[in-house]
Amino acid sequence: MTGVKRLCMKLKAAGWSKHILMLILTLGICLVLFNNYNEQNLIYSVSTNIITNVYSAELNKVNAIPRSSKKYVKVEFSGRLGNLMFEYASLYGIAKHHNITPIVDEGCKLRTFFKISAVSVKPLLNLKRYVEKKGNVYEENAFKLDTKYNWTLKGYFQSWKYFIDNSREIRKEFQFKENVQIEATKQFQEIIKSKNITNVNKHTFIAVHVRRGDFVNNQYFVNFGYSSANESYINNAMTKFRSQFSNAFFIFSSDDIAWCKNHFNESNIAFINKKNSPEVDMAIMSHCNHTIVTTGSYGWWTAWLIGGTTIYFKDFPRKGSKLDKIFDSTTYNLPSWIAM
C-alpha cells in the first residue's frame, strides 16, 4: 500500500488531481471484482459441463480468459416468407428443446418486419450441420442434437411439431413491426369502409388466401404434385363458414387476384387489390377471425397467426404424386384444422 501511496504522491506532484486518482482507484477495484465474477462464472460452467470441457476450462483459467458456455443453433434460411417463418419457428422450438440459444445471421429478412428476438453471433466455433431429409415430414432427430457442438440447421422444417410447445413465444416473435401494422390497419379499414361496414363487431371476418402462381403455371411443380385449389373447394369452405356465421365477410388475398375476381363476386366479399409486400398482405389478413387456406406455407402461416377456425385443402399434394409420397399431412396441418 505504501507503494501505491508513494505513486499517488508522485502523480499528484506531477499535476494529477485528486479526482482523477480516485477514478483510477475505483476502476482498479471494479477490475478486481470483475475478475472474481468471471472466476465464479468459470466455476459454474465447469460444474455444468464436467465431462465435456474440463480441459479447456482449465486452460482458460490459466490464461484468465473467461470460458464461454455459449451454445448456439442457427438455420440456413431459404425460400420466401412462409418458408422463412417455418424455418425460424422450428429453429426456435429446436433451440428451446435443447436449452440452447437460437441465433440468426445479420441479414435475416424476418427482422425487417417482425419483432423477432434472436440476435447474431459470429463466428460459431465447433460447428455441426443438421440436414433435414424430407421437407414436409417431422423428424424426431432434430430434437436429438448433441449440445457439445454449435449447430446450423439446413432444411424447410415444415411441421408444427417443431415448435408447438413454444406457440406463445412464437406468436410474440411474429408480431409485425409498427410500420407494417400501421399500413395493414389502414388498408383493412379502407377495405371495410369501401363495403360500408361501420361496425366490425357485427361481422365475422374470414381471410381467404388463394395460392396459384407457380402451383398452377410451373409444369414441373404441378407434375411433381403441387396442386392448387379450384373454385369448388373455396365455395364449399365459404358455405361452411356462412352456415356457422350468418354475418361472414370474406377478404381475399392472392398472387392471382384477377382469377379470384372472375370466380367470386358476391356482396360480402372484398379483395386486397393493392400490390403489397407479402408481409403487409399477411398483416391485413391477420385482422380476420378465421381462415380458408388453399396451398402453400404462406397461407399456413396466415392461418396460424389468425388462430381461429381454419379450413385447408385436403387435395394437396395431388394424390398419388411424388410429392404426396414424401408428405405427411398430420405433421404439416394442425390437428385442429378442418380438411375439405
Ligand SMILES: *[C@@H]1O[C@H](CO)[C@@H](O)[C@H](O)[C@H]1NC(C)=O
Ligand atoms: C459456439 O461458438 C462460440 C463462439 O461464437 C464458442 O464460444 C462456444 O464455445 C461454442 N459452443 C460450443 C458448444 O462449442
Ligand SMILES: *[C@@H]1O[C@H](CO)[C@@H](O)[C@H](O)[C@H]1NC(C)=O
Ligand atoms: C355504400 O354506401 C354508399 C352510400 O350510401 C353507396 O353509394 C354505395 O353503393 C355503397 N357501397 C356498397 C358496396 O354497398
Ligand SMILES: *[C@@H]1O[C@H](CO)[C@@H](O)[C@H](O)[C@H]1NC(C)=O
Ligand atoms: C375442383 O377440383 C375437384 C378435385 O379437387 C374436382 O372434383 C372438381 O370437379 C373441380 N371443380 C371444378 C369446377 O373444376
Ligand SMILES: *[C@@H]1O[C@H](CO)[C@@H](O)[C@H](O)[C@H]1NC(C)=O
Ligand atoms: C356477379 O357476376 C354475375 C355474372 O357475371 C353478374 O350478373 C352479377 O351482377 C355479379 N354480382 C355482383 C354482386 O357483382
Ligand SMILES: *[C@@H]1O[C@H](CO)[C@@H](O)[C@H](O)[C@H]1NC(C)=O
Ligand atoms: C373479429 O375481427 C374483428 C376485426 O379485426 C375484431 O374487431 C373482432 O373483435 C373479432 N371478433 C372476435 C370474436 O374475435
